[in-house]
Amino acid sequence: MTRIENYIGGQFSGAESGDTLPLIDPSINEEYGSIPASGDDDVERAVHAASRAFESWGGSTPTFRSGWLNRLADGIESRLEQFAEAESRDNGKPVSLARTVDIPRAIANFRFFAGAILHDSSDAYTDTPGALNYTLRHPLGVVGCISPWNLPLYLFSWKIAPALAAGNCVVGKPSEVTPLTAYLLAQTCDEIGFPEGVLNIVHGSGPSAGAAIVTHKDVRAISFTGGTATGRVIAKSAGEALKKVSLELGGKNPTIIFADANLDEAIDGAVRAGFSNQGQICLCGSRILIERSIYDEVRDRLVEAVSAIKVGDPLLEDTQMGAIVSEDHLNKIIHHLSIARSEGGVILCGGERVSLEGRCENGFFFSPTLIEGLEASCQTNQEEIFGPVATLLPFDDESKAIQLANSTPYGLAASVWTTNLETAHRVGHELQSGIVWVNCWMPRDLRTPFGGSKDSGMGREGGFHALRFFTESKNITIKTA
Ligand code: TXE
Numbered sequence: 001m002t003r004i005e006n007y008i009g010g011q012f013s014g015a016e017s018g019d020t021l022p023l024i025d026p027s028i029n030e031e032y033g034s035i036p037a038s039g040d041d042d043v044e045r046a047v048h049a050a051s052r053a054f055e056s057w058g059g060s061t062p063t064f065r066s067g068w069l070n071r072l073a074d075g076i077e078s079r080l081e082q083f084a085e086a087e088s089r090d091n092g093k094p095v096s097l098a099r100t101v102d103i104p105r106a107i108a109n110f111r112f113f114a115g116a117i118l119h120d121s122s123d124a125y126t127d128t129p130g131a132l133n134y135t136l137r138h139p140l141g142v143v144g145c146i147s148p149w150n151l152p153l154y155l156f157s158w159k160i161a162p163a164l165a166a167g168n169c170v171v172g173k174p175s176e177v178t179p180l181t182a183y184l185l186a187q188t189c190d191e192i193g194f195p196e197g198v199l200n201i202v203h204g205s206g207p208s209a210g211a212a213i214v215t216h217k218d219v220r221a222i223s224f225t226g227g228t229a230t231g232r233v234i235a236k237s238a239g240e241a242l243k244k245v246s247l248e249l250g251g252k253n254p255t256i257i258f259a260d261a262n263l264d265e266a267i268d269g270a271v272r273a274g275f276s277n278q279g280q281i282c283l284c285g286s287r288i289l290i291e292r293s294i295y296d297e298v299r300d301r302l303v304e305a306v307s308a309i310k311v312g313d314p315l316l317e318d319t320q321m322g323a324i325v326s327e328d329h330l331n332k333i334i335h336h337l338s339i340a341r342s343e344g345g346v347i348l349c350g351g352e353r354v355s356l357e358g359r360c361e362n363g364f365f366f367s368p369t370l371i372e373g374l375e376a377s378c379q380t381n382q383e384e385i386f387g388p389v390a391t392l393l394p395f396d397d398e399s400k401a402i403q404l405a406n407s408t409p410y411g412l413a414a415s416v417w418t419t420n421l422e423t424a425h426r427v428g429h430e431l432q433s434g435i436v437w438v439n440c441w442m443p444r445d446l447r448t449p450f451g452g453s454k455d456s457g458m459g460r461e462g463g464f465h466a467l468r469f470f471t472e473s474k475n476i477t478i479k480t481a
Pocket of ligand 1: 146147148149150173174175176204205206207209210211214225226227228230231233234248249250251281282332384385386
C-alpha cells in the first residue's frame with residue numbers, strides 16, 4: 001500500500017489528526033493506499049513554513065529561483081517513467097498519454113517559467129514632466145495553488161511554477177482523487193535539496209484542506225482549477241478577504257465545422273477534441289456544430305472514427321481511452337446519458353458502461369459516445385459532462401453557428417474548422433471564448449493567455465499573465481526637477 005504524506009517545511013508527515021482518505025485505482029477499482037486527511041492544523045503548519053521560507057526566497061534573485069526550477073524539472077525528467085505510471089494509475093489515463101503529454105508538459109512548465117522570470121521586466125515612464133516613474137513588482141508572499149484530478153501534475157505545476165518563479169512560497173493542494181504525482185514531486189524536491197518551506201504540499205479533501213488554504217489569513221492569493229461550483233465558493237470566500245483569485249473552471253466548448261473545411265483534418269480534430277483523456281479536459285470540444293450541407297457525411301465519419309477508439313487497460317500501449325477517474329464521476333456521466341435519452345437524444349454510438357475482461361474487469365470504463373437530435377438549449381447541451389460524450393448539432397449559416405457556439409453559460413475554448421480565412425477571423429472575433437483554435441485543437445504556446453470568460457472563470461494563466469497575477473505592482477515617483 002502507498003502511504004502518501006504531506007510535505008511541509010521540507011519534512012514528510014501525516015495529518016495532525018492521524019486521519020486518512022483512501023486512494024483508489026479507477027482502472028481496477030481497488031484501494032492501493034491512503035493520503036492524509038489534512039485540515040486547519042496542517043495548513044497552519046504549512047503556511048507558517050512558507051512564511052518563514054519567504055524571508056529568503058522572496059528576496060532571492062530571479063537567477064537563483066530559475067536555477068531551482070530547472071533543477072526540479074531535471075529531477076522529474078530523471079524519473080519520467082515513474083511519474084507516468086503513477087499518473088496513469090491514479091487517474092486511469094493511458095500510460096502512453098501520461099508519458100508523452102502530462103509529464104513532459106509538467107517538466108516544460110517548470111522550464112518555461114524558469115526562463116520567463118529571467119526575461120521579465122517592469123515599466124518606467126521617463127517623460128513625465130519633472131518626475132520619473134518606475135514600477136516594482138513584488139511577490140505576494142504565501143500563495144495557495146489548488147488543482148483538479150484530470151491533468152494532475154500538469155495543472156499543479158502550471159500554477160506552482162509561476163508562483164515560485166515570481167518569488168512566492170506555495171501551499172499547494174492536489175486533488176484528493178489523484179495525489180500521487182504531487183507526492184512524487186515532493187520526493188523530488190527532497191532529493192534535490194529544494195529550499196525547505198518554499199513549496200509545501202498538503203493533501204486532503206476540498207472542503208477541509210482546500211477551504212483551510214483559501215480562508216487562511218496569511219495566504220495572499222489563490223490560483224484554482226476545478227469545477228465551476230467550487231470556483232464560486234472559493235471566489236466568495238476570497239472576495240470576503242480581498243484576496244487575489246484566479247479561477248480556471250469548466251467548459252462546454254464548441255467544435256465548429258464549416259462545409260469548406262478540410263474534412264479529414266476536421267474529423268480527426270473533432271475526435272481528439274472530444275475524447276482525449278476520456279473527455280476529461282476543460283478544453284474538450286463536447287458540442288460538435290456541423291454545417292447542414294455536410295452534416296450527414298461528417299456524422300457518419302465521426303461515428304466510424306469514435307466507434308474505433310480502443311477503450312482498454314491504461315497500462316497497455318495500444319489503449320487509446322482508459323478509465324474514468326472515479327466511480328462517482330462514472331455515475332455522473334451515466335446520469336447525464338439518462339438525461340440525454342429523456343431529452344430525446346439519439347445515441348449514435350457508445351452510451352454504456354464498458355466491462356473489460358481480466359485485470360480491469362471491475363474498472364470504471366465508459367464507451368465513447370456521440371448523440372444527435374437534441375435542442376441546443378437542453379440540459380445535455382448546456383451542462384458540462386466532463387466525460388467521453390459529445391453531441392452533434394447542425395447549423396445553416398455562420399451567424400447561426402456563432403449563436404449556437406455562444407449559447408451556453410461557459411466561454412472557455414472553441415475550435416473552428418474552415419479553409420476561408422475571412423470566416424476564421426470573423427467567427428474567431430465573435431466567439432465568447434478565452435481561446436479559439438482555427439483548424440487545430442490544443443496546440444499551446446505557454447506565453448499566450450489561458451483562461452475563460454463567463455462561467456469558465458476569471459483571470460488568465462500563462463506566461464507574463466501568470467507572473468503578473470503572482471506579483472503586486474508598486475509605482476515609485478521621483479521628483480527630477
Ligand atoms: O472538482 P472540484 P470535482 C469540473 C467537471 C467535474 C466537476 C466537479 O465538470 O465534473 O468540475 O469535479 C478542491 N475549497 N471539473 O468535484 O471539487 C478539490 O479538493 C477549496 C473541471 O472533482 O472543483 C480539488 O483539489 N478547494 C475542471 C479541486 O478543488 C476545494 C477539472 C477541484 O475539485 C473545495 C476538474 C473548497 N470548498 C473538474 N472543494 C477543469 N476546469 O479542468 C473542492 N476543492
